[in-house]
Every structure is written in C-alpha cells, then in structure tokens.
Amino acid sequence: MKIDLFKQRDDTTWEIPASGQMRVPAIIYADRALIEAMDERVYQQITNVATLPGIVDFAYAMPDAHWGYGFPIGGVAAFDADEGGVISAGGVGFDISCGVRTLHTGLAADEVALAKEALADELYRRVPTGLGSTGSIHLGPREMDAMLGGGALWAVKQGYGLAEDLERTEEQGCMRGADPSQVSERARHRQRNEMGTLGSGNHYLEVQYVDRIYDERIAKFFKLRQGDVVVSIHCGSRGLGHQIGTEFLRLMATSASQHGIYLPDRELACAPIKSDIGQSYLGAMRAGINCALANRQIITHLTRQAFEAIIPGTQLHLLYDVSHNTCKLEPHSLEGRKRNLYVHRKGATRAFGPGHPELPSALREAGQPVLIGGSMGTCSYILAGTSESEQRAFSSACHGAGRAMSRRRAKRLWRGRQVIDELRQQGIIIRSPSLRGVAEEAPLAYKDVASVVDAADQAGLARKVARLRPLVCVKG
C-alpha cells in the first residue's frame, strides 16, 4: 500500500482518519516494509469495519493483516451493545475459535532426536488428520449438548486431559453463555464424527524445540529454556463451527437491512447485539468456542498417549491455549471509563498484560502467553501480553504469518514430495495424507512470520519471549 494513504503516528502506528461513512478512525500496526507490502484490500476492509454501528475507539489491524472475508484477517474491533453495537459472523469467521495451544514435554531436543521418526508415525496414527479422517468419539444428542456447553471442561470430565489444563485455557476452558439450542441440527451433524480431529489446510500438530530466548525473565515464568521440546496444536471448531458460520453469515447478510444496517460488503454480515439474531449467534458462536476448546483438549489427550507410547514417562503440561477467531465480552477502559465491549478478533490473538485477573497465578506477573504459529517447516513464536497493549488494541496481537501466494500458484511451483525431502534435510519430519496439500502449504507460500512478530513487539502489542523451530509436523 502507499504510505501516503496514512497519517503516521510513530514507526509502527498508521492511522486512517475517519472519512465518509466511517464512524471511527482505523489504525494498522506494522512497520514500513509490512505496510508497503500489505494488500490494498486490508485498507478497504478495515475502513469498512469502521462504518459498522456501535464500534468504539478505532478499527484495528494487526501486522499480519491480509485480505479476509469482510473483516481483514488480523482485524480487531470492539462494539458497545448499549450504543447499537453489532456482532458479526464475518468478524469471527468460519473457523470459530480456531487457535493454538502449546504443551511442555519436559524433554530436551537431543532426547527426542532418535525418537523423531517413531514419534511422527505415532502422532500421525493417533491424531485423525485431513479430509476423510474421523475421530473415535461419536457424540449423541445429549452428549453433544454437554460438550457445547462445557468445552474443555467437558472434555476433561470425560477423561481427556488433566484438570490443570483448564486454568491455562482462555475462559478456564469453558465459554460461559453458550446456548447449544442455537446450534442447528446440520451443524451438529457435521460434528458427529469430527471430535478430536485436526482438520486440514493450515492446521497442524508440531513437535518443536526452543531455539532462541529473547526475554529470560518472562521465559522463566513460562518455564521455557533453550533446547526444550514443546508440542503445538493449531486447529479450531471443525465442521460445527464452519456450519454455524455458513448459516449465520447468510442470515445476517440478508437481514441487515431490516435492522437498518448498511453493509458496504455482504461479508461484513452482522446484527445488533441486542436483537434476536444477534443473541442467537452469540449463543451459537460461544457453543462453537466450546467445541474448539474441547477439540484441542481431546487432541492434547491423544498427543499425550502418543508420547507415552514412544517415550514412556513423558509428562506434557499445558503452557497455554489461545483462540484467534472470536468475539468476546470483555471489560476495557476507554478514556478512564470502564466499559463492557464485544471485542471481535478475526485472526488476532488476545494478549492480556501482566496482572490481568483472567490469568492463572503462575502467569499473572508475566502476562498472557501469545502463541504465534508459523507455517509448515518455519519458526513459531511465543510472546507475552504487555500492559500497553490494553491501550493499543484492546489487548490484542497478531496470530500468524498469512499466505504470500495462492494455493493455485503454490501447487504449480512445488511438488509435495520435493517439499518433504527438503524439509527432511533440515531435520524436519512431515506426515500428511496429501502430497498436493503439502505443496499448497509449502513454507515459501507463506510470509515471513519473523517480521510480523518483530512489528508486534515494536508496536507494544506483545513482547517477544521465545522462538520455536519444528522437528515434526503432522499436517492436515
């Protein structure tokens, strides 16, 4: 994008003053190179978001922002229900509560080196991956309701994981206010065989090691040391979330005019929070969040079983679980006044700073772990929420790399086998049901996540703590 479209506030803060139908100004956080490389449609989409009723403060875009559906991926926007604020199915996205969780293994990289292949096979065997895979857990109607109401808490009660996992999951593993009765039969049907499955596309399960520490003090709180092996799981609410998204996107798009809402783009589909549709979506979307939390919890259980089979006695403890496609009701202070706001984060990670009451006591002094997934074969990062992030973007940070090229182009440029062989030479083992899928997800098809993370750090959205390098990647 052209720099002269913006009012530059500092090195990483680019403001778009309110004009036309915009109710508030917009801000993109990025360094100059990222702004220049950013898709112009991010500008258009974030200014569209700024036109929505009841939006407060600013419409924000994170350093990894790219062209999304209505909202840019990397968009953050908060709405006040008392001021006609809206909730948007497009602002949450199809994959409700897609997110990342990272587990400590207590192992060092050299302890895992010899077991890498066996571990890759075992994880790939136990964690259902890709289209056509089904989980071993099939929920009847009553169990489905319990799962949709209980999230990871339900999963732990069923024996999938440990009670200690819950305090290290957003919402303590259970999103309150979920209304399973708002989840359609079709959405439930799509989920019937998909509990505990990874999905496909950019979803993965990786064994990684800490290859660099940036902040020793916070790394201590996070119990991360150079050479430590961790496991990261990236996936979401599976078919259930996709179906909720599909149904409400259509409903909100076609009913917006009845609510007096003008949509500059139908994909911005939304409804007033204080409307029947708004409340139905809120209840269904929260149930979708619980589905994602339960799903990642079950995959955690399968991962623990895989480690136990290959390296007996390994204890996997959860560092944290973040969601990056959500809308959550949170208290925020604006101009000295506490307000309860519906914060949409579409491809953006919540990043509560030190002292936040939502954080477990062991992490409260450090700030919330912010887990940033790389692409297959590239580094991932762990950051920590900062105090200033609250004033920056409602305590939000980036979520990942974002694609640099289309799947079509990637498929033409690479072959899956060649990608797998090249990564193997770098010591990274890939397991995937589809060579074409691997080619479409080739490392170079994604942007460099390092520059995104640097910009987030520089902008004060979150602080860099550690870098993770992959050893094994199970790819959907």
Added chain:
Amino acid sequence: MTARWEHLDHGADIGVRGYGDSLEDAFVQAALAMSSVVTDLDKIAPGESIAVECCAPELDLLLLDWLNEIVYQMATRNMLFGAFDVRIDDQHLFAQLHGEVVDREKHRPAVEIKGATFTELKVYRAENGEWVAQCVIDV
C-alpha cells in the same frame, strides 16, 4: 461455447467459476470446480447418487446455498462428488450429486472445504450469452 470451469486466485483460499450455455450448466461447472479443489475429478467414481434441493430469492444466494449444500453432503456423508445434474425452476434448485465415499489412498484429498462465501459471489449472463457462476471458497 462449451461448459467449463476455472479456479480463481485468492490470497488465502481459492475461487471457483463455472461457465455454461445455461444457468444450470454454470452451476454444475462451479460445483465441479469446487470438487477439484479437493481432488482430481477423474479420480471420483460416480457410484452413488444423492438428491438435494435448495431455494433462495436471488440467483447469487442460490449459488451460495447450492455450493454449501454440497459442502454439507461431502462433510456428513464423507463423500466426494465428481458429477452433478441440476434443474433450476425459478427460485428452486433440484439436483443429483454423483460420487463416492472418500478413499484417502485413492483420492489423496488436498484440503477440506469449510464453506462457500459471499466474496466474489456473482451469477450473471455475459455479453456473449454465456452464464457465469462464481464465488470464493473458504478452505
């Protein structure tokens, strides 16, 4: 003019576009384009047929509903569809989806489809009389 389909580049996902002499053909071609996001069409044997129908007040919404109906049938039946028969009667679409259960060895599915979206959603008749039906698919 012949019925045909193509994929459109999209940053994170992929677009599908079908062309046909009739509206029905364009809808069939858009569906073929969507199936080929997952696997090569010639790998899908048309062994089993599923009847579906949908209804929408506008043509672009009808395309959206049509593609999302296929996504739903793919997901819940664990099937892939490589051939389609479509009849459109005013706001109603009646169709047969022909395909088979996913065989991961044979089909090697590249990616799972989350849903059809409003992005680039258009159904129109081009100047040469051909029908065009397109949208971006979230994968």
